[in-house]
Amino acid sequence: MDLSEIKFTRGVPDPVIFPKKHLAECACAVLEQHGDFVLQYGPVGGFPPLRDWIAGQYKVENERILIAQGSLQIVDTISRIFIKPGDIVYIEEPSYDRSITVFKRAGARLVGIPLENDGLDVDALSERLRMGEKPVLFYIIPDFQNPSGKVLSLEKRKRVIALAKEYDFWVIEDSPYRKLRYKGEELPSLFELGHDSVMHISSFSKLIAPGLRTGYVIAPLDVARRLLKFSEDTYINPSYLNQGIVHEFIQRGLLETNLIELKKVYAPRLLTMLDALDEHMSNLADWTRPDGGFFIGILLRQNSKADILWDRARKVNLHLSDGRGFFTNGYGEQFVRLPFCALTEKEIVEGVERLAQLIRAI
Amino acid sequence: MDLSEIKFTRGVPDPVIFPKKHLAECACAVLEQHGDFVLQYGPVGGFPPLRDWIAGQYKVENERILIAQGSLQIVDTISRIFIKPGDIVYIEEPSYDRSITVFKRAGARLVGIPLENDGLDVDALSERLRMGEKPVLFYIIPDFQNPSGKVLSLEKRKRVIALAKEYDFWVIEDSPYRKLRYKGEELPSLFELGHDSVMHISSFSKLIAPGLRTGYVIAPLDVARRLLKFSEDTYINPSYLNQGIVHEFIQRGLLETNLIELKKVYAPRLLTMLDALDEHMSNLADWTRPDGGFFIGILLRQNSKADILWDRARKVNLHLSDGRGFFTNGYGEQFVRLPFCALTEKEIVEGVERLAQLIRAI
Numbered sequence: 001m002d003l004s005e006i007k008f009t010r011g012v013p014d015p016v017i018f019p020k021k022h023l024a025e026c027a028c029a030v031l032e033q034h035g036d037f038v039l040q041y042g043p044v045g046g047f048p049p050l051r052d053w054i055a056g057q058y059k060v061e062n063e064r065i066l067i068a069q070g071s072l073q074i075v076d077t078i079s080r081i082f083i084k085p086g087d088i089v090y091i092e093e094p095s096y097d098r099s100i101t102v103f104k105r106a107g108a109r110l111v112g113i114p115l116e117n118d119g120l121d122v123d124a125l126s127e128r129l130r131m132g133e134k135p136v137l138f139y140i141i142p143d144f145q146n147p148s149g150k151v152l153s154l155e156k157r158k159r160v161i162a163l164a165k166e167y168d169f170w171v172i173e174d175s176p177y178r179k180l181r182y183k184g185e186e187l188p189s190l191f192e193l194g195h196d197s198v199m200h201i202s203s204f205s206k207l208i209a210p211g212l213r214t215g216y217v218i219a220p221l222d223v224a225r226r227l228l229k230f231s232e233d234t235y236i237n238p239s240y241l242n243q244g245i246v247h248e249f250i251q252r253g254l255l256e257t258n259l260i261e262l263k264k265v266y267a268p269r270l271l272t273m274l275d276a277l278d279e280h281m282s283n284l285a286d287w288t289r290p291d292g293g294f295f296i297g298i299l300l301r302q303n304s305k306a307d308i309l310w311d312r313a314r315k316v317n318l319h320l321s322d323g324r325g326f327f328t329n330g331y332g333e334q335f336v337r338l339p340f341c342a343l344t345e346k347e348i349v350e351g352v353e354r355l356a357q358l359i360r361a362i
Numbered sequence: 363m364d365l366s367e368i369k370f371t372r373g374v375p376d377p378v379i380f381p382k383k384h385l386a387e388c389a390c391a392v393l394e395q396h397g398d399f400v401l402q403y404g405p406v407g408g409f410p411p412l413r414d415w416i417a418g419q420y421k422v423e424n425e426r427i428l429i430a431q432g433s434l435q436i437v438d439t440i441s442r443i444f445i446k447p448g449d450i451v452y453i454e455e456p457s458y459d460r461s462i463t464v465f466k467r468a469g470a471r472l473v474g475i476p477l478e479n480d481g482l483d484v485d486a487l488s489e490r491l492r493m494g495e496k497p498v499l500f501y502i503i504p505d506f507q508n509p510s511g512k513v514l515s516l517e518k519r520k521r522v523i524a525l526a527k528e529y530d531f532w533v534i535e536d537s538p539y540r541k542l543r544y545k546g547e548e549l550p551s552l553f554e555l556g557h558d559s560v561m562h563i564s565s566f567s568k569l570i571a572p573g574l575r576t577g578y579v580i581a582p583l584d585v586a587r588r589l590l591k592f593s594e595d596t597y598i599n600p601s602y603l604n605q606g607i608v609h610e611f612i613q614r615g616l617l618e619t620n621l622i623e624l625k626k627v628y629a630p631r632l633l634t635m636l637d638a639l640d641e642h643m644s645n646l647a648d649w650t651r652p653d654g655g656f657f658i659g660i661l662l663r664q665n666s667k668a669d670i671l672w673d674r675a676r677k678v679n680l681h682l683s684d685g686r687g688f689f690t691n692g693y694g695e696q697f698v699r700l701p702f703c704a705l706t707e708k709e710i711v712e713g714v715e716r717l718a719q720l721i722r723a724i
Contacts, residue, residue, distance in 0.1 A: 015399075015401065015402045018397060018401045018402075023393055023401070024389065027386065027603075031382050031383075031385055031389065035380060035382030035385070036377035037377075039382065039385070039571035039574070040573055042573075069431050069597050069600065070598060072596065073597040076596050098595070098598070105595065209401035209402070210401070210598075211601060211602050211603055212601065233463050233464065234434065234435060234438050234464070235432050235435040236434055236460070236572075239431070239573060240573050241573055242603060242604065
């Protein structure tokens with residue numbers, strides 16, 4: 001085997017561009033200036049200056065914010081408070097596999113709302129609600145969705161919010177990729193369109209580094225209070241040191257420059273992957289053309305057995321995520337999530353070529 | 363009111379002696395040497411060099427270790443896996459209030475086993491088990507117990523382990539204060555006496571700083587695998603940066619010197635508190651004389667109404683924890699937890715004096 005290893009499983013940032021030196025300086029500064037404070041126990045909501053900064057960005061009171069050890073822990077906390085076994089939870093189909101696992105563990109009965117090119121099928125959603133189905137919450141990744149890369153259109157965002165109000169369910173908006181738009185115009189978030197019905201989750205994992213484990217949620221005040229209490233009862237408080245580093249990084253103007261740097265590296269990788277797909281996959285699969293984020297999800301036209309495809313892929317040193325993890329009810333045999341951020345352009349081109357050859361041979 | 367504020371609620375380390383400068387240097391070193399690694403996502407078990415170091419300390423395989431965001435999150439994870447609603451969980455009475463909250467939230471039916479001067483009443487335990495009660499786990503803080511300060515005797519440790527094997531329940535050994543012994547000889551841990559029946563939890567919160575949020579558990583391999591999987595499904599992985607700082611701190615020999623420093627500061631505070639209790643409380647309350655840890659728990663001889671005592675205390679600027687939080691079933695009116703590590707000797711003497719005056723006046 002002389003084929004180099006290509007990991008289409010790597011839905012992560014490229015560590016080569018982590019701002020290590022800057023983060024080291026920020027860590028020193030935080031420990032020097034706020035050492036006694038960040039090293040002690042403290043209130044669960046998070047390092048107060050970072051909480052204030054987020055509050056300012058979103059124009060909300062800081063009591064509505066919980067900063068935690070990454071977004072997934074927040075999804076888990078929400079699930080433990082709001083989902084009783086047997087409760088209906090809507091997700092986009094496909095959706096983020098780790099969130100699906102969290103909802104299932106809470107005992108949710110998951111219902112997948114299909115994705116169209118401009119995001120979830122709101123007619124299907126509306127129909128289910130009109131027939132009397134009562135979801136407690138709808139988990140949506142509206143911007144550069146994981147795993148599909150799709151963006152929910154403005155018109156559909158408005159309709160989702162209207163339905164959430166009419167039928168009284170929570171929208172959980174998970175938005176880690178929102179700021180990683182490589183072209184085009186940002187759409188209003190679901191939170192901006194209807195913050196009484198939305199818990200908005202975001203994170204610095206994709207904008208600075210996942211290892212800082214700093215995600216946050218903004219919720220209506222009464223909900224925020226429940227999230228805070230539940231979180232304190234679970235882990236007392238998150239690491240203020242990490243949150244202090246994030247805050248210092250922002251104060252020094254480094255978040256903005258880092259975002260520019262990330263886009264400079266990631267945007268050409270997205271284009272390279274789109275070109276490679278056009279060249280090698282045009283009769284084999286369908287995909288959307290995202291303007292940002294980490295992923296392009298492709299749907300194979302031919303019926304394929306995932307197990308066979310993954311096995312053969314491994315034999316040519318190509319690693320693929322199991323598409324079925326992104327679906328409820330065992331669908332996903334024909335779905336392949338292709339991440340492009342942590343791969344070089346050479347790896348992207350070779351990986352798509354190898355994948356196309358395999359699909360043709362099935 | 364010209365009485366200075368005294369907080370007997372502060373069951374925390376003294377931030378004045380946090381090794382801030384050393385930790386800043388360690389943070390820089392970790393980001394320089396392992397930046398790409400600690401800033402990325404990674405396996406849930408923890409920063410591998412720290413995991414290996416802990417494994418070496420306890421002479422176990424590193425696969426048996428989970429390092430997490432503080433000990434309480436580990437107690438929560440254990441509860442979610444092992445406790446079904448209605449299951450019986452034994453705790454020492456009194457016990458750590460935050461763990462009690464976690465067990466209750468998991469739906470446990472809590473049974474308190476009374477504490478004697480040499481730790482839990484093993485005869486009472488044995489009797490309950492012989493009568494057929496079937497606990498799933500017994501949560502024990504054997505060294506310098508929170509909130510009482512008591513130490514479980516060697517003979518009782520052996521009997522608890524024998525009972526755990528005979529009646530097939532898990533011992534959760536929570537040991538954050540074990541290394542903070544100011545005099546006398548360390549006893550074997552429950553883990554050392556019977557590691558097949560024990561999940562041993564410890565933490566660097568009291569030995570370095572709580573803000574690093576670094577606790578860990580050692581469990582039998584099959585249990586560890588379940589804890590790891592469940593934790594990964596909850597928060598992907600903990601902060602390697604914090605764990606890397608802990609590891610670097612240890613590698614530089616700073617943990618040992620820090621422990622010496624902590625003992626030098628805390629030991630006289632314990633003695634001061636014991637002296638103050640002898641002087642002012644000898645006819646009012648009973649207490650044990652711990653050789654380490656953070657707390658002396660005192661039991662008032664007179665019947666007192668906690669609410670009245672706390673109210674009057676607040677009026678003389680003395681803050682007390684609610685003793686009832688450490689008990690099941692609403693006991694604890696006469697129990698006061700007195701922490702001594704984060705208070706000056708002057709505050710300790712004045713605080714005990716003020717408390718004695720209040721008790722006399724009830």
